Each structure stands twice: as structure tokens, then as C-alpha cells.
Amino acid sequence: MLLYVLRRLLIAVPTLLFIALVSFWLMHIAPGGPFDMERPMPEVVKANIEAKYHLNEPFLTQFFIYVRDFLQGDLGPSFVYQDFTVTQLVAQSWPVSATLGVLSFCISVPLGMLLGTVAALNRNSRLDYFLMSLSMTGVVIPAFVLAPVLVTIFSIQLGWLPAGGWEGGKPIFLILPVLSLAIGSIASIARVMRGAMIETLNQPYIRTARAKGLSTSYLLFHHALRPSLIPVVAMLGPAFVAVVTGSVIIDIFFGTGGMGQHFVSGALNRDYGLVMGITLIVASLTIFFNLVVDLLYTIIDPRIRI
Amino acid sequence: MSSKTNARKLSEQMASSLEAVEGRSLWQDAWARFRKNRAAMTSVCVLLVIVVCILIGPSLSPFGHDDIDWNVVSDPYELGKPSLTSGHYFGTDDLGQDLYARTMKGGRLSIMVGFMGALVAVVIGTVWGSISGYVGGVVDSVMMRIIEVLDSIPFMFMVILFVTLFGNNIYLIFIVIGMVSWLGIARVVRGVTFSIKKREFVEAARSIGVSRLTIVRRHVLPNVLGIVMVYSSLMVPGFILFESFLSFLGLGVQPPDTSWGILIAEGAKTIDVALWLLLFPSAFLVATLFCFNFIGDGLRDALDPKDR
Numbered sequence: 001m002l003l004y005v006l007r008r009l010l011i012a013v014p015t016l017l018f019i020a021l022v023s024f025w026l027m028h029i030a031p032g033g034p035f036d037m038e039r040p041m042p043e044v045v046k047a048n049i050e051a052k053y054h055l056n057e058p059f060l061t062q063f064f065i066y067v068r069d070f071l072q073g074d075l076g077p078s079f080v081y082q083d084f085t086v087t088q089l090v091a092q093s094w095p096v097s098a099t100l101g102v103l104s105f106c107i108s109v110p111l112g113m114l115l116g117t118v119a120a121l122n123r124n125s126r127l128d129y130f131l132m133s134l135s136m137t138g139v140v141i142p143a144f145v146l147a148p149v150l151v152t153i154f155s156i157q158l159g160w161l162p163a164g165g166w167e168g169g170k171p172i173f174l175i176l177p178v179l180s181l182a183i184g185s186i187a188s189i190a191r192v193m194r195g196a197m198i199e200t201l202n203q204p205y206i207r208t209a210r211a212k213g214l215s216t217s218y219l220l221f222h223h224a225l226r227p228s229l230i231p232v233v234a235m236l237g238p239a240f241v242a243v244v245t246g247s248v249i250i251d252i253f254f255g256t257g258g259m260g261q262h263f264v265s266g267a268l269n270r271d272y273g274l275v276m277g278i279t280l281i282v283a284s285l286t287i288f289f290n291l292v293v294d295l296l297y298t299i300i301d302p303r304i305r306i
Numbered sequence: 307m308s309s310k311t312n313a314r315k316l317s318e319q320m321a322s323s324l325e326a327v328e329g330r331s332l333w334q335d336a337w338a339r340f341r342k343n344r345a346a347m348t349s350v351c352v353l354l355v356i357v358v359c360i361l362i363g364p365s366l367s368p369f370g371h372d373d374i375d376w377n378v379v380s381d382p383y384e385l386g387k388p389s390l391t392s393g394h395y396f397g398t399d400d401l402g403q404d405l406y407a408r409t410m411k412g413g414r415l416s417i418m419v420g421f422m423g424a425l426v427a428v429v430i431g432t433v434w435g436s437i438s439g440y441v442g443g444v445v446d447s448v449m450m451r452i453i454e455v456l457d458s459i460p461f462m463f464m465v466i467l468f469v470t471l472f473g474n475n476i477y478l479i480f481i482v483i484g485m486v487s488w489l490g491i492a493r494v495v496r497g498v499t500f501s502i503k504k505r506e507f508v509e510a511a512r513s514i515g516v517s518r519l520t521i522v523r524r525h526v527l528p529n530v531l532g533i534v535m536v537y538s539s540l541m542v543p544g545f546i547l548f549e550s551f552l553s554f555l556g557l558g559v560q561p562p563d564t565s566w567g568i569l570i571a572e573g574a575k576t577i578d579v580a581l582w583l584l585l586f587p588s589a590f591l592v593a594t595l596f597c598f599n600f601i602g603d604g605l606r607d608a609l610d611p612k613d614r
Contacts, residue, residue: 015455019464026468140595142547144554144567145588148574156578252555253574264555267466279464290457 012287027272075277086277096258103178108185116193138187147180147253164254177250196228237293339608346604349597363410412565423545424538426484435495469557532609543598566591
């Protein structure tokens with residue numbers, strides 16, 4: 001187990017290096033530099049600036065300098081927000097994104113599992129059809145349609161909740177963003193959970209347990225839940241990515257000041273340093289999360305050896 | 307004498323009844339099952355309607371997608387409301403552009419982009435997966451390791467990075483997305499190829515000296531086709547969604563071109579005064595996504611070997 005974790009982490013290093021190299025190389029060959037001005041600047045100034053950002057070094061040296069700084073927690077300068085380093089920008093926006101992500105994850109996983117199980121237990125009943133068409137709607141409606149609709153209802157029509165902003169993370173400002181983020185995940189987790197639960201409930205050992213006269217709740221918690229969790233856990237990786245992706249929309253629509261907002265404004269302003277820094281952070285998180293999911297498998301099902 | 311004719315008649319009867327129970331192919335079976343799926347069949351019809359709308363819809367409107375109707379510009383949120391008499395069936399946006407024409411025009415792009423992305427992903431994934439699964443050994447493990455490495459790259463971010471650097475040519479973006487999202491298909495195809503490779507009919511083909519390439523083409527690929535179809539029908543809505551997502555952020559299609567994502571983004575800005583700008587494009591997008599999802603589910607139920 002420990003050996004496996006070590007090996008995976010060891011593989012993660014070249015993977016991250018590869019991602020970094022590719023994105024660094026893309027930035028290098030892209031037309032237009034961050035210091036291109038309408039009027040050419042004096043040679044001396046240009047040379048000074050290039051020396052400061054190591055732009056006069058060969059490509060590979062530049063890359064090694066970037067990696068060295070990255071390992072020391074320095075993501076380099078932001079080319080657009082000149083008064084900030086990328087590290088500062090990320091440190092500022094990271095807590096916002098993390099709060100939104102963790103909250104919506106904590107809501108969507110249990111709720112999705114609950115709804116899926118209820119639907120599976122009442123298979124092909126009216127309740128099942130109702131829940132499943134509801135979840136299909138949830139899967140299909142994208143966050144960028146859902147968020148404006150929610151704002152129309154709860155902020156503009158009813159006036160109950162603020163339409164955007166962060167205000168240091170007051171709960172009332174959190175409700176709509178978290179809801180917009182969570183609904184899609186709830187829906188897709190519920191669908192997967194239902195399928196897995198139905199498959200489990202059809203197994204012979206469940207029939208035996210039923211024949212023994214065990215109650216439904218005992219059956220569920222002691223026999224059916226565990227094997228049904230495997231496909232759900234497999235979903236958590238993509239669900240995590242979906243939350244990250246969705247948070248970009250949420251950050252922008254609600255103006256929360258999260259990482260997604262920086263990422264897109266960085267992309268629009270050609271702020272290479274910022275975009276690359278955030279890409280690497282998300283890549284590291286994805287790799288880490290995939291590892292956690294794989295380890296969860298072995299905990300849920302001891303037959304799975306890694 | 308008569309017994310002979312009787313016997314002949316009988317045998318003819320038997321022969322004709324034999325013809326009547328001609329074996330059904332996998333595809334006929336699947337089609338029969340698909341036809342029974344009401345949600346999927348309705349979706350096919352609705353999708354056809356949407357496609358027809360998109361194809362011939364623009365010619366039914368007196369306005370082009372980037373024509374400005376100067377009559378409504380003075381007060382677009384009052385004069386530009388959806389109405390049948392003004393010719394703006396879906397209303398106009400704040401610039402006085404006809405939303406109906408724009409929704410149709412945007413739909414063309416959204417749906418085409420969905421199919422293009424899926425096509426690229428399917429071609430690469432199928433080729434990669436079938437080679438990996440059929441050749442096996444070292445080649446297989448190298449090819450699968452490469453997939454593992456690629457899998458941990460956050461593609462949304464890479465694509466946005468790509469857009470940042472090379473501008474927003476939408477077709478370029480979609481080829482890139484297609485090229486980075488073939489991993490799932492490749493995995494599935496490899497698995498299926500792996501199991502087919504060991505079946506008797508492949509062994510038989512090999513024993514009579516059929517070349518490897520022909521075996522893959524004639525025996526492996528047709529068997530993989532079903533699962534690839536299911537997979538790609540679920541990928542198309544994913545790509546449509548992703549394009550809308552990029553366009554919503556301003557990273558996708560650029561004006562004067564338009565797509566559902568852009569229209570929704572514009573609509574989202576004016577929900578308090580002009581709800582129709584959000585509702586019409588969203589309704590089209592959501593309906594299309596619904597249809598593709600139901601069709602995908604229907605195809606899976608029809609073609610999934612697990613069921614048999």
C-alpha cells in the first residue's frame with residue numbers, strides 16, 4: 001500500500017513536469033510577448049526587463065528557473081497585475097474557490113447518494129420516475145443557465161438572497177453559488193447511485209438476506225451500500241473536475257473573486273504567468289485526487305489489491 | 307404418387323417457414339429494442355425538428371443574424387419583445403439584432419462543433435484502443451501508460467491555455483478538444499478488442515492466414531462499433547456544452563459569429579429587463595442536450611451486451 005502510494009507519487013512528478021513543459025513551451029512559441037508595447041522601448045530598458053524575468057536565457061534554462069521557483073512556492077510575476085505576484089493572487093483567491101468547492105461537494109455527495117438509493121428502492125415507481133427525470137434535468141442544465149435562473153428567482157423576483165459578491169464569505173452570499181455548483185453533481189451522482197444500487201439489489205446474496213427476513217434498512221446499510229459505492233467513488237474524480245470547471249463559471253457570474261475569475265481574466269489578458277500557475281495547481285490537485293480515489297477503492301472493497 | 311406430392315408440398319412449406327424465421331442480426335435486434343424506447347424515439351424526433359429548424363429556419367425570418375433593426379434600437383427592451391407581428395419571433399437583443407435568426411445561426415455552430423469534436427475523438431480513440439488491445443504486450447503497456455499520463459492533465463485548463471495563446475479559431479479549438487478527449491474511448495475499445503481477440507472466430511481467421519490488419523478491420527472493429535456509438539452519442543452533448551461554456555466565458559466563438567453559449571451569456575446579463583434573451587437560447591440548448599442524453603441512454607440499452 002505504502003509502496004503503491006510512493007510509486008504513484010513518483011509517477012506524478014514526471015507527469016507534472018510534462019504538463020509544465022508543454023504549457024511553458026506553448027507560451028514560449030506563442031506570438032506576442034507580455035512586454036510588447038505599441039512604441040518600441042529603448043534597448044537598454046528592454047534588456048533590463050528581459051534580464052529581470054530571465055527572458056534572455058535559453059528556453060530550457062528559463063524552464064528550469066521556473067520549476068525551481070515553483071518548488072519554492074514562487075509562481076513568478078503576474079504580467080497584467082503588475083503589483084502582485086502570481087502566488088499572491090492565488091493565495092488571495094484560493095480560499096474562496098476551496099470554500100465553494102468543499103461545501104458543494106459535501107452537499108452533493110450525500111444528497112446524490114440518498115436520492116439514488118431512494119429511487120433504486122422504489123424502482124419503476126412514480127417516485128423513481130419523478131426523481132430520475134428531475135436528475136436528468138439537473139444533469140442537462142448547465143451551470144451557466146442555472147445560475148442566472150436561480151438569481152432571477154431568488155434575487156430579483158423574491159429578493160431573498162444577494163445576486164453576487166463575497167463579503168468575506170458570509171453564509172447568505174454562499175447559498176446561490178454553492179447551489180448552482182452542487183445541483184449538477186447531485187443529479188449525476190444520483191443517477192450513478194441508482195444504477196449501482198439496482199445492480200446490487202439484484203444479487204443473489206441480497207435475495208438470501210431478504211429471505212432471512214432482514215429489515216430493509218439493515219439490508220441497505222450492512223449489505224447493499226458498500227458494493228454500490230464503487231461506481232460512485234469512480235465518479236468522484238470526474239465530479240471533482242466538474243466542480244473545478246463549474247467554479248470558473250460561478251466565480252465569474254457571482255463575482256466571488258475566486259481562482260476561476262483570475263484564470264479567465266488571465267486567459268483574456270494573455271497573462272501567461274497567471275494562467276500557467278493556476279493550470280499547474282489544478283493539475284496537481286487532479287493527480288492527488290485521482291490517487292485518493294484509487295485508495296478509497298481498496299478501503300471500500302478489500303478484494304481490490306493495488 | 308400423391309404421397310410424393312404431399313411430401314414435396316410439405317418440404318416446400320417447411321422451407322418457406324424456414325425463410326420466415328430468418329435470423330436477426332445484432333443491428334436489427336438493437337434497432338427493435340431502440341424503437342421500443344419511447345424517450346429515445348421522442349428525442350430522435352425532437353432532435354430532427356431542431357436540426358430542420360436550424361437548417362431552414364434562418365430563411366423563414368426577414369432578418370439576418372447580424373442585421374440591426376433600427377426601428378427597435380431606441381428602446382430594445384420594450385420594442386424588441388418577442389412578437390409575431392414585428393417579425394422578431396424571439397425578440398431582439400439590446401443592439402436590435404433578431405434573436406430568432408441568431409438562435410438558429412448559433413445552433414448550427416453549436417451542433418456542428420459537437421459532431422466535429424466527437425468525430426475526432428472517436429477516430430483517434432478507436433484507432434489507439436484497437437491497436438493497443440490487439441497488439442498487446444509491451445506496445446499495449448506503453449500506450450496505456452501514455453493514456454494514464456494524459457488523463458491527469460486538467461483538459462479544460464489546457465484548452466483555455468491553448469485558446470489564450472493561439473486565438474479563438476473555434477474549429478481549431480474543437481480539433482484540440484477532440485484530440486484531448488479520446489482517452490475514454492480508447493480505454494473502452496482496448497478492453498473490447500482484448501476480449502474479442504481471444505474469441506474462436508478470430509482464431510479461425512488467423513488459422514487460415516488472414517492478415518492482422520484485415521482481422522482488425524473485418525472482425526474487431528464491427529464488434530467495437532456498438533460501444534463506440536453509445537460512447538460518442540454521449541460525447542456530442544458534452545462537446546456542445548463545452549463550446550457553450552467557452553463562448554460563455556468569451557473564449558470561444560467571436561462576433562459576428564454566434565453560438566448558444568454566447569447568446570446565453572448575453573441573456574444572463576439582462577435577465578432583469580429582457581428574460582426572453584436568456585430563455586430562448588437556453589431552451590434550445592437544454593432541449594438538444596436532453597435529446598442527445600436520452601438517445602445515448604437508449605443506444606446503450608439497445609446495444610449493451612450486458613443485457614443479453
